[in-house]
Amino acid sequence: xxxxxxxxxxxxxxxxxxxxxxxxxxxxxxxxxxxxxxxxxxxxxxxxxxxxxxxxxxxxxxxxxxxxxxxxxxxxxxxxxxxxxxxxxxxxxxxxxxxxxxxxxxxxxxxxxxxxxxxxxxxxxxxxxxxxxxxxx
Numbered sequence: 001x002x003x004x005x006x007x008x009x010x011x012x013x014x015x016x017x018x019x020x021x022x023x024x025x026x027x028x029x030x031x032x033x034x035x036x037x038x039x040x041x042x043x044x045x046x047x048x049x050x051x052x053x054x055x056x057x058x059x060x061x062x063x064x065x066x067x068x069x070x071x072x073x074x075x076x077x078x079x080x081x082x083x084x085x086x087x088x089x090x091x092x093x094x095x096x097x098x099x100x101x102x103x104x105x106x107x108x109x110x111x112x113x114x115x116x117x118x119x120x121x122x123x124x125x126x127x128x129x130x131x132x133x134x135x136x137x
Contacts, residue, residue, distance in 0.1 A: 022035055022036065023035070023036070023037075025069055026065070026066040028066055028067075036050035036051055037050065038050060039051050047059050047060065048065070106119075107119060
């Protein structure tokens with residue numbers, strides 16, 4: 001593959017991926033801090049997922065965070081996550097899934113009807129995805 005084409009393609013892939021609001025998180029006892037972006041929040045499991053500066057993703061109990069950070073999560077956590085996902089809410093619709101969102105667009109999928117292909121529109125999220133990739137070197 002031509003390295004210039006790869007560089008242009010890689011550059012275009014990152015355009016439009018705005019960063020989430022990074023913030024300084026503090027441990028419950030106040031002895032440790034770290035920079036990270038909120039990625040996910042589970043109130044049922046009582047966990048938070050944060051992307052650290054180096055790109056590492058860490059999930060840990062909310063109880064390990066300071067009271068200030070816990071208040072922040074209660075007030076702003078879900079708003080930040082929804083904004084990062086372009087306002088997509090939770091749910092089982094194709095638009096609510098990252099992989100299913102693009103497959104739900106009209107004209108993307110086809111299905112076999114008899115001996116020919118017909119356009120297909122997702123009405124619910126599939127249980128499984130089959131991915132076929134072919135490359136010629």
